[in-house]
Amino acid sequence: MLSTSDRRRLPTGETQWHRRLPAFLVLLSVVLLASLPVRAFAELRIGTALIPAGPLWDFSDSLLVFPPNGDLGWIIVLANDGDWSSKQFPEFWVTNSPAVIAFAPQDSTYEELTTAPSDSSQYSSIRALFDGGVYVVRTQEMHYAKLRVTCLACVPGGVLIEYAYQDDGSRILVSPVPVRRITWGQVKSLYKTR
Numbered sequence: 001m002l003s004t005s006d007r008r009r010l011p012t013g014e015t016q017w018h019r020r021l022p023a024f025l026v027l028l029s030v031v032l033l034a035s036l037p038v039r040a041f042a043e044l045r046i047g048t049a050l051i052p053a054g055p056l057w058d059f060s061d062s063l064l065v066f067p068p069n070g071d072l073g074w075i076i077v078l079a080n081d082g083d084w085s086s087k088q089f090p091e092f093w094v095t096n097s098p099a100v101i102a103f104a105p106q107d108s109t110y111e112e113l114t115t116a117p118s119d120s121s122q123y124s125s126i127r128a129l130f131d132g133g134v135y136v137v138r139t140q141e142m143h144y145a146k147l148r149v150t151c152l153a154c155v156p157g158g159v160l161i162e163y164a165y166q167d168d169g170s171r172i173l174v175s176p177v178p179v180r181r182i183t184w185g186q187v188k189s190l191y192k193t194r
Contacts, residue, residue, distance in 0.1 A: 044166055045059075057161075094126050135148075
């Protein structure tokens with residue numbers, strides 16, 4: 001440790017180093033944080049599921065559960081007064097309140113569907129189930145998922161779906177485009193002539 005008489009002999013800038021240290025540490029932390037890769041805080045979960053009649057699909061846990069839990073299930077309606085010979089038994093998606101389901105906007109395929117509809121009048125607790133149909137579900141947690149029926153009759157008593165679930169509550173239903181940070185020196189090197 002320097003005595004008071006030794007401090008007087010040092011140049012003025014050298015006695016103040018401890019006062020500049022916090023500013024240097026803040027600058028260093030900003031530089032280090034800027035060099036970290038950008039990452040999304042939300043995750044888009046993509047998968048397939050086979051939903052049998054009875055249990056419900058829970059998008060947040062990506063598994064089958066029994067009521068009163070779960071978001072989405074399906075039922076067959078006996079609409080022909082018990083006439084089993086007609087083989088016309090329509091299937092419907094049903095949701096577990098407060099979850100709701102909507103058809104995808106017209107002329108929108110599964111791949112083109114990037115955001116969930118914001119119009120709440122499009123959502124309902126029941127929708128007709130079609131092979132190849134594209135739907136948007138608002139889950140019990142108020143998160144959004146899109147799904148496509150990939151196979152309605154290929155598995156007896158089951159519906160095969162492909163889905164994408166956004167766990168942050170936003171309406172965005174596609175993976176974000178990765179953004180790479182670039183420094184000014186990297187930009188200048190692109191235009192450097194040799």
